[in-house]
Amino acid sequence: MRIPVIAGNWKMNMLASDAKKFVEAVIPSIKGTDIIPIIFAPYTLLPVLAEVAEGSNLRIGAQNMHYLDNGAFTGEISPKMLLDLGIRHVIIGHSERRQYYNETDETVNLKLLKAHECGINPILCVGETLDEREAGQEKIKISGQIEKAFKGISPEDAKNTIIAYEPIWAIGTGKTAASKDAEEMIAFIRQELKKLYGDQISEDIVIQYGGSVKPSNVKEIMNEINIDGALVGGASLKSQDFIDLVNF
Ligand code: PGA
DSSP states (O other): OOOOEEEEEOOSOOOHHHHHHHHHHHHHHSTTOSSEEEEEEOGGGHHHHHHHHTTSSOEEEESOOOSSSSSSOTTOOOHHHHHHTTOOEEEESOHHHHHHSOOOHHHHHHHHHHHHHHTOEEEEEEOOOHHHHHTTOHHHHHHHHHHHHTTTOOHHHHHTOEEEEOOGGGTTSSOOOOHHHHHHHHHHHHHHHHHHHHHHHHHHSOEEEESSOOTTTHHHHHTSTTOOEEEESGGGSSHHHHHHHHTO
16 A cells, blocks of 8 residues: 655755744644655754654655765765754655756665665655657656666665656646656556566555646646655645645
């Protein structure tokens, strides 16, 4: 049984006082949900959010991490530092990190291996560009990203990896993929996982859709058989929108 996950990715937004108010408003309104709600916040907010969310069902995660425990890597944050704050969720390989910060399939793989080694639950992002989609290359792109990301990942750890399918052309653009197209791509990802890990594990892996998800379209997306939740950027910045997404 796959438990759906609605995750907010705040990206480089929010200051401590607003973030605290957000979480305090959200927690009582999502108490009864049977899905898993997570907020992925900037590093600076993690201590305060971890403290406010403690004892609730709202989980707090980081948007990135290094694949080593420590060392001379100015400006980086290690998995040990996240664990030190009680943070056990991380986004790995978001397209913005691949695009602007030189994240490669190889570093994504190292981070995925490291997250599992440390007991941090990763959301692995994959997705094609508009050019790739228009050239009919989306499946080749996604299968390559999946195969490289999961290199050396054990079946048990694969099962505990959440995947977010996020077509890059749908991120922050207001252009959501049609739910049928998202479903087709996510079913395809399950097929690829089947080749790597067999039937059972491919059926057990939670796969989200991401890209301009908002309260008005979340239900349609969640109705698709293979889609187990959403990774939401813009619409996760207002507490009422996040509440509506979780209680869709
Ligand atoms: P968006 O971002 O919801 O603003 O399109 C999604 C994401 O980048 O995860």
